[in-house]
Amino acid sequence: MKALNFNLLILFFALNVFSCTAVMPENDIISVSDTLIISTFNVRIETSGDKNQRSWSERKYHVAQLINTYKFDVFGVQELVNIGQENDLKKFLPSFNSISKGRDNDEGSIGERLGIFYNKNRFEEKENGFFFLSSTPNVASKGWDAALNRICLWVKLYDKITQKEFYFFNVHFDHVGIVARAESAALTVAKIKQIAGSDIVFCVGDFNASPFETAVYNKMVNEFYDSKMAVESENQNTIGTFNSWDITKSHFPEDVRIDYIFTSKVQILAYKVLTDKYVPDSYPSDHFPVTVKCLMKTEN
Numbered sequence: 001m002k003a004l005n006f007n008l009l010i011l012f013f014a015l016n017v018f019s020c021t022a023v024m025p026e027n028d029i030i031s032v033s034d035t036l037i038i039s040t041f042n043v044r045i046e047t048s049g050d051k052n053q054r055s056w057s058e059r060k061y062h063v064a065q066l067i068n069t070y071k072f073d074v075f076g077v078q079e080l081v082n083i084g085q086e087n088d089l090k091k092f093l094p095s096f097n098s099i100s101k102g103r104d105n106d107e108g109s110i111g112e113r114l115g116i117f118y119n120k121n122r123f124e125e126k127e128n129g130f131f132f133l134s135s136t137p138n139v140a141s142k143g144w145d146a147a148l149n150r151i152c153l154w155v156k157l158y159d160k161i162t163q164k165e166f167y168f169f170n171v172h173f174d175h176v177g178i179v180a181r182a183e184s185a186a187l188t189v190a191k192i193k194q195i196a197g198s199d200i201v202f203c204v205g206d207f208n209a210s211p212f213e214t215a216v217y218n219k220m221v222n223e224f225y226d227s228k229m230a231v232e233s234e235n236q237n238t239i240g241t242f243n244s245w246d247i248t249k250s251h252f253p254e255d256v257r258i259d260y261i262f263t264s265k266v267q268i269l270a271y272k273v274l275t276d277k278y279v280p281d282s283y284p285s286d287h288f289p290v291t292v293k294c295l296m297k298t299e300n
Contacts (some may be wrong), residue, residue, distance in 0.1 A: 034161055038202055041075055041078075043089075043285050045079045066274060074168055076153075078206045080100060095121060096118060099115065115153070116154075129154055145177035156196075167192070167195065167201050169192060170204055172206045181216045200266060203263075204260065204262070223264075225266070227263055239252065243287065259289075265297055268294050
């Protein structure tokens with residue numbers, strides 16, 4: 001009996017040692033790769049108009065599952081209707097820290113929000129900020145012919161693996177104002193130069209403009225790389241990124257490519273538009289997330 005009790009004690013000890021060593025401490029770096037997975041994802045606002053499978057209560061887990069499946073490192077989110085929707089995502093994304101700002105007051109504390117999420121085990125936040133896409137960027141305001149207030153949110157991150165710093169900007173341009181989109185692009189470029197200088201930059205978001213809206217697109221590509229154009233697509237079944245909940249199509253054309261990842265000083269290794277359905281009759285959002293695998297470099 002004593003021998004049996006002793007053996008059980010040894011087994012109990014061994015199982016506890018294994019379970020303790022198998023759990024990764026909170027501050028350990030999960031990835032050992034020097035590549036980055038960068039993404040932009042318009043997750044669509046939580047609204048009572050979306051019923052059944054399209055409701056946020058049904059979609060939120062699958063939005064987060066997509067992010068975890070494709071192992072995003074840093075990503076920008078558009079259309080967080082409030083802090084509650086952001087918190088819903090955070091519950092399913094425990095490896096991420098987030099920052100967000102709303103568009104309806106100077107402090108960014110109210111209104112529809114932009115968010116930036118980053119893997120807290122890999123990145124250290126150095127500073128962040130936001131500005132309004134208007135002629136008075138430091139004051140809550142509607143720009144030009146825009147229908148709504150719009151903002152740009154940014155963060156400076158330090159990568160513990162590559163030991164490099166970079167800036168990440170996230171935007172959501174107006175869906176109505178043609179002048180506002182063009183002026184927002186010009187302002188965003190100017191602000192990036194002012195804030196980031198010559199450092200590595202990612203500028204992502206929902207620009208609400210296809211490449212054919214040259215007043216917007218050309219302003220961006222004159223300063224940054226369109227990551228889609230930097231590498232051949234890998235067996236893409238779609239080019240467009242706004243699906244409008246249409247599940248009858250397998251291909252969306254260039255004129256609904258409105259979500260972008262613009263970069264500088266980055267080598268793009270792969271570019272993908274993620275078209276996963278979580279049920280046969282619904283996507284996780286009415287936008288497809290866009291993601292790139294890339295390497296940071298020191299020179300263009």
